[in-house]
Amino acid sequence: MKRLIVLGGGESGVGTAILGKQKGYDVFVSDKGAMSKKYKEVLKHNEIDFEENQHTENKILNADVVMKSPGIPDKVALVQKLIENSIPVISEIEFAAQFTTASIIGITGSNGKTTTTLLVYHILKNAGLNVGVAGNIGDSFAQQVAEHSFDNYVLELSSFQLDGIEKFNSHIAVLTNITPDHLDRYEYDFNKYIDSKFRITKNQTASDFLIYDADDEAINKWLLENKTSAKLVPFSLEKKLEYGAYVEDNNIIINITKDRINMPISTLSTKGKHNTKNAMAATMAAQLLKVRKQNIKESLEDFEGAEHRLENVAKVREVEYINDSKATNVNATFYALECMEKTTVWIVGGVDKGNDYNDLLPLVREKVKAIVCLGLDNEKIKNTFGNVVDIIVETAGAEEAVKVSQKLAEKGEAVLLSPACASFDLFESYEDRGRQFKAAVRNL
Structure with a gap:
């Protein structure tokens, strides 16, 4: 019986474990962090052995094949050790x-x-x-x-x-x-x-x-x-x-x-x-x-489009609120700003993956009247747009960002959440960020 080790107990990991067991593999799931209750229940129900908050090497290095979930970088020591031992490390797909x-x-x-x-x-x-x-x-x-x-x-x-x-x-x-x-x-x-x-x-x-x-x-x-x-x-x-x-x-x-x-x-x-x-x-x-x-x-x-991608949330006191939380890089935000036909209050920021904001300057100059920062470190945003936009405000959560935006936006204008960054400093994921934004808008 071939031994399949699954690194990462999220969606792709648990799916692979289920398929592996069905195809006759001896399956073991190992997650360095804590696993969600939902996925642990699924593994127990399918009688699949797993561990969380650790990687026990002697249970992993005897694998015939390892499925590594996409969030784990190749340079992690355990992955390097598997490669050195000529154990195939592949993706779920x-x-x-x-x-x-x-x-x-x-x-x-x-x-x-x-x-x-x-x-x-x-x-x-x-x-x-x-x-x-x-x-x-x-x-x-x-x-x-x-x-x-x-x-x-x-x-x-x-x-x-x-x-x-x-x-x-x-x-x-x-x-x-x-x-x-x-x-x-x-x-x-x-x-x-x-x-x-x-x-x-x-x-x-x-x-x-x-x-x-x-x-x-x-x-x-x-x-x-x-x-x-x-x-x-x-x-x-x-x-x-x-x-x-x-x-x-x-x-x-x-x-x-x-x-x-x-x-x-x-x-x-x-x-x-x-x-x-x-x-x-x-x-x-x-x-x-x-x-x-x-x-x-x-x-x-x-076709209705994807959630968190230029999604019209609501119109409150004649101001449009748009959720583009899925914009986790500069290019995605460029598209969003390009689509804006109204004067815009732009909510931006989060974990920067090496962003160069200069591409956005012409669009920001043309369309954005105020910037609301939604991240822990906003220096780069302030340095890039400080001379272009008169008002830049820092906030520490979706609710605060929405309330500040409401004060800044006037009738006939729009508030756009298009962060150009990953969400992990303040939120679990871009979906979580988008949902918190939508909830805050609905509470106005």
Whole structure:
């Protein structure tokens, strides 16, 4: 019996443990921190052995294979020891993929991947395909492989998940964009992060597809210097493409099959240039899976978008409150500010992953009347925007940030939470930050 060790007792870890046990492995889960009650109950119910608040080395170093959850960096001593002992250390998606014959649509990118994943899933489900959605969303991929038999999976894949793949392949890979993010995990080397994202195409063959943003400098550079076997399927807002998706006279044109699609941008349910790109990528993925044009158009018109991504929370005394807590990097916040049509009070800050805020200066100058800081260390924000915005206030929680914003915003203006940072200094996660913000707005 092969021994499977799972490092990390969160969603991906517990899902892998369930699948491993089902496939006849001797499974042991080890978490260095405390595990949530919910996951401990699941492991007990499935009679899977686990430990928390420690890693007992002699129970781990006898593994045949180790699944490391994406949050654990490769440079951790225990992981290094496993590698030195030639024990394979893989990600959950690598482990789970060997137990399904489903067609996989894998979606990665610095921004837009959640929205694009949900949009592809929405289109395929509405078209009647037997499809699951997983990765960074909802139940883990491994657990779904254990409990369902879907013909298709739409997977949102982070660079950390892709770092742990060997044989995993997406029949259709989508690369939404690449901008500096998580550089703390890649030795502050942008090229290492770019290579990590492109692992999504490493096992693709000539019968597979790579859908990508042809306006993205980092993507174009990589494609010039490296080879992929996949068929390239580009989308662009800037140039007309012979093959792919582009924009002409405010219409999206998609020209990859005989069934050419022509759709007014105004009919899309989610607004903004980045959402036009997400819609192009999702539409091409659906077309490659033979979904009919009419089905695609209907789904694009009634799609609701992702929670915590430019989500309209409420209008209070004629001021709009918008929750974009999912914006954990500068590029995501750039999109949010670009979409703002009203004078804005901007709530920003948190754990900075090596941010350069200078890209935001023109948008901030044009649209932002006041900045409300929501983080423990706000020096960089104050230094960057101190000369551009007259009012910068520091706050220490969502409720305080919302109350201060209400005082600063006038009729016809907007309050935007778009932090450009991770949330772990004051909140459990970006979801927690977004929920606390929404609760505070509803209490005004």
